[in-house]
Amino acid sequence: MSKGILYDSTLCIGCKLCEKACAEHNGLPYNDDVAAESKQSEHKFTVVLTENDHFMRRLCMHCDEPACASVCPVGAFHKTAAGPVVYDVWKCIGCRYCMVACAFAQPKYEWGSLNPRVRKCIMCPDLIKAGKQTACAEACPTGATKFGERDDLLKEAQDRIRQNPGNYVNHIYGQDEVGGTSVLLLSAVPFEQFGYPSISKIGAKALPELTGVVMEKVPDFIPLWALVLGGVYWLAHRKEEVAAAEAIEKQGSAA
Amino acid sequence: MKFKITFWKVLFVIIMILGAYSAYVRYFHGLGAVSNMSDQFPWGLWIGFDCLCGIMLAAGGFCISGAVYLFNVERLHVIVRPVILTAFLGYSLFIVGLLFDLGRPWFIWHQLIYMNPHSAMFEVGMCVMTYTTVLFLEFLPNVLERFHLTWPLKVIKAVMPVLIVAGILLSTLHQSSLGSLYLIMPSKMHPFWYSPALPFFFFGSAIAVGLAMTIFESVQSAKAFGRHLELPVLVELGGALLVALWVNALLRFEDFFHRGMLGKIMQPSYEAYFLWLELLLAFVIPITMLSFKKVRLSSNGLYLASLSAILGFVTNRLNISITGFESWAGHHFVPKWTELMITVSIIAMGFFVFAMCVKYLPIFEHQPAAIPAEEPKLIRREMPKPSHVTT
Numbered sequence: 001m002s003k004g005i006l007y008d009s010t011l012c013i014g015c016k017l018c019e020k021a022c023a024e025h026n027g028l029p030y031n032d033d034v035a036a037e038s039k040q041s042e043h044k045f046t047v048v049l050t051e052n053d054h055f056m057r058r059l060c061m062h063c064d065e066p067a068c069a070s071v072c073p074v075g076a077f078h079k080t081a082a083g084p085v086v087y088d089v090w091k092c093i094g095c096r097y098c099m100v101a102c103a104f105a106q107p108k109y110e111w112g113s114l115n116p117r118v119r120k121c122i123m124c125p126d127l128i129k130a131g132k133q134t135a136c137a138e139a140c141p142t143g144a145t146k147f148g149e150r151d152d153l154l155k156e157a158q159d160r161i162r163q164n165p166g167n168y169v170n171h172i173y174g175q176d177e178v179g180g181t182s183v184l185l186l187s188a189v190p191f192e193q194f195g196y197p198s199i200s201k202i203g204a205k206a207l208p209e210l211t212g213v214v215m216e217k218v219p220d221f222i223p224l225w226a227l228v229l230g231g232v233y234w235l236a237h238r239k240e241e242v243a244a245a246e247a248i249e250k251q252g253s254a255a
Numbered sequence: 256m257k258f259k260i261t262f263w264k265v266l267f268v269i270i271m272i273l274g275a276y277s278a279y280v281r282y283f284h285g286l287g288a289v290s291n292m293s294d295q296f297p298w299g300l301w302i303g304f305d306c307l308c309g310i311m312l313a314a315g316g317f318c319i320s321g322a323v324y325l326f327n328v329e330r331l332h333v334i335v336r337p338v339i340l341t342a343f344l345g346y347s348l349f350i351v352g353l354l355f356d357l358g359r360p361w362f363i364w365h366q367l368i369y370m371n372p373h374s375a376m377f378e379v380g381m382c383v384m385t386y387t388t389v390l391f392l393e394f395l396p397n398v399l400e401r402f403h404l405t406w407p408l409k410v411i412k413a414v415m416p417v418l419i420v421a422g423i424l425l426s427t428l429h430q431s432s433l434g435s436l437y438l439i440m441p442s443k444m445h446p447f448w449y450s451p452a453l454p455f456f457f458f459g460s461a462i463a464v465g466l467a468m469t470i471f472e473s474v475q476s477a478k479a480f481g482r483h484l485e486l487p488v489l490v491e492l493g494g495a496l497l498v499a500l501w502v503n504a505l506l507r508f509e510d511f512f513h514r515g516m517l518g519k520i521m522q523p524s525y526e527a528y529f530l531w532l533e534l535l536l537a538f539v540i541p542i543t544m545l546s547f548k549k550v551r552l553s554s555n556g557l558y559l560a561s562l563s564a565i566l567g568f569v570t571n572r573l574n575i576s577i578t579g580f581e582s583w584a585g586h587h588f589v590p591k592w593t594e595l596m597i598t599v600s601i602i603a604m605g606f607f608v609f610a611m612c613v614k615y616l617p618i619f620e621h622q623p624a625a626i627p628a629e630e631p632k633l634i635r636r637e638m639p640k641p642s643h644v645t646t
Contacts, residue, residue, distance in 0.1 A: 040294075041294065042294075067439050070371075070373045070374065070439070071373075071374050071375070071376060071439060072371055072374060072376075073366055073380055074365045074366060074369040074370075074377075075369050075370070075371035075374075091362075091365055092358075092359060093357050093362045093363055093365050093366065094357045094358020094359040094360070094362075095356075095357055095358075096297040096298065096358065097374070097436070099294065100297050100298055100440060101439045101440055103443070105294070105295075108294050109294060109297060109358070111285060111286055111292070111293065111294075112284075112285050112287045112288070113285055114282070114283070114284075114285055115358075116285065116358040116359070201441075201442040202441075202442045203441075207439050208373065210438045210439050210441065210451075211374075211375050211435055211438045211439050212373065214432075214454055215372070215373060215374075215375060215378070218378065218428065221428075222424065222428070225427060226420060226421075229420045229423055229424060230420050233324070233325050233416055233419070233420060236326050236327035237327060239327070240327070
């Protein structure tokens with residue numbers, strides 16, 4: 001079964017312990033300055049945003065069918081069976097197509113590095129493998145970030161909305177967005193306020209399908225088009241041969 | 256031979272010095288230092304111009320070689336060599352540009368071992384790599400003739416039909432796949448430019464620009480190298496360009512119509528201004544010009560109409576790759592001067608190498624052996640139309 005994260009922003013107190021735990025687990029510097037940064041970057045994989053007493057985390061959504069994995073020419077990203085979308089830095093050529101393709105703008109780049117990497121939340125695959133929860137979920141003092149089976153978390157999210165409909169906007173972000181994501185979000189205010197693209201914009205269909213409809217035709221197109229082109233070549237040059245042969249015939253009959 | 260200092264040589268040296276400094280910044284201080292690319296704009300001028308426009312501007316190679324070898328349009332034969340040279344240089348310089356743009360260019364060969372066939376960029380990469388090899392082989396007869404190497408010439412001559420067909424096949428694939436690159440980002444691109452038909456637009460514009468570039472370049476080389484201008488050939492290409500522009504314009508209109516955009520593109524907005532500029536340069540001006548017979552028959556008229564079309568489609572691709580993302584990113588993208596200098600010095604290098612090739616290789620001197628009209632065309636039976644190897 002696939003793991004996931006449920007973040008319930010109504011339980012969040014904005015303590016940013018998840019940010020700190022994330023940085024520590026990924027070996028990134030964390031201090032007051034970093035804590036004050038209100039956007040994600042190559043050294044800040046997750047951020048707790050604040051707006052009028054409402055909090056919201058941003059992190060990689062770990063799509064079921066990730067755009068980053070489908071567009072990478074060298075397959076440096078892949079979705080693991082356990083849920084995380086992970087990155088193999090040793091494959092990466094640095095084309096940054098993943099960054100352009102991601103609807104949530106999650107992959108960030110080491111612009112200052114001479115051997116730059118793409119950086120993003122990879123959902124602590126090492127901890128998950130060891131049977132533990134992600135660093136952010138482990139650190140959360142209020143249970144706002146909860147780790148578990150995605151199916152269980154989805155049921156729980158539905159229950160929470162049902163039991164306290166006044167507390168939430170009636171939408172579980174990540175349930176259907178771009179075909180479903182391993183990270184699920186609950187909020188009291190619209191998600192768009194925190195930069196999450198609405199489902200009306202990104203759709204409920206997996207993004208790779210948009211390219212797939214074209215790409216799947218390529219294997220059939222190649223032999224077909226080669227045949228057509230070869231045929232045109234043959235036809236165009238056949239005319240010449242015929243003309244030449246006829247000319248010889250004419251010469252022969254004239255002689 | 257005396258070395259004369261001219262304006263162009265001085266300009267070239269200045270560009271090269273600034274380009275070398277920019278290259279130093281790129282490789283010793285990183286992409287962030289040399290360009291204005293950021294997490295909001297991971298693709299800047301180099302992808303927008305060097306890659307998207309560069310590949311389009313080099314499309315003349317497959318258009319003309321297709322017309323001459325595939326459809327046997329004999330009359331265009333005289334311009335095949337310069338056009339193939341342009342295409343070969345264009346693709347080579349595109350690869351040079353890529354070495355600046357990729358974050359880890361030393362791993363560019365990973366494409367060959369960690370293949371991801373679902374990726375449109377994988378397809379573009381493989382096609383460009385193979386097609387550059389094909390163009391190299393199509394270009395090679397110039398060098399072989401120069402050094403009178405007859406037997407390799409015969410080998411190339413023998414495989415030429417395969418090369419031609421492969422070249423057109425590969426071009427069809429990657430010219431359209433450049434458009435497929437953008438299919439996955441409907442939420443990020445401005446609706447003026449995001450369309451499920453992008454692969455078709457990219458292929459269509461490649462053909463139009465391929466023809467326009469051939470005209471532009473023929474007139475330009477006639478001026479620069481003082482050589483004879485093949486006006487009847489250009490007139491013919493001008494007619495083809497007019498048709499190609501109409502087809503492109505109708506495709507765009509259909510697309511706007513079906514996506515319900517016709518009303519929106521009329522209303523003034525930041526994006527609309529750029530769209531108007533693009534449509535004006537790519538369609539309105541050249542189609543109007545070429546509709547006059549007087550223009551179609553004059554080399555200056557053809558030159559200006561082609562230039563306008565080229566600029567229009569360059570604007571189109573920059574709109575797709577840059578303007579179209581500005582509202583999503585929330586700010587404008589203006590390339591840093593070092594970023595621009597890399598592009599400019601790559602273009603300058605292209606002009607320089609082209610001039611060198613013209614000087615030292617039989618690019619223009621060569622005229623395909625004239626075939627007497629009366630005589631039976633026996634000589635040509637044995638072969639796929641040679642790449643000019645006959646003499």
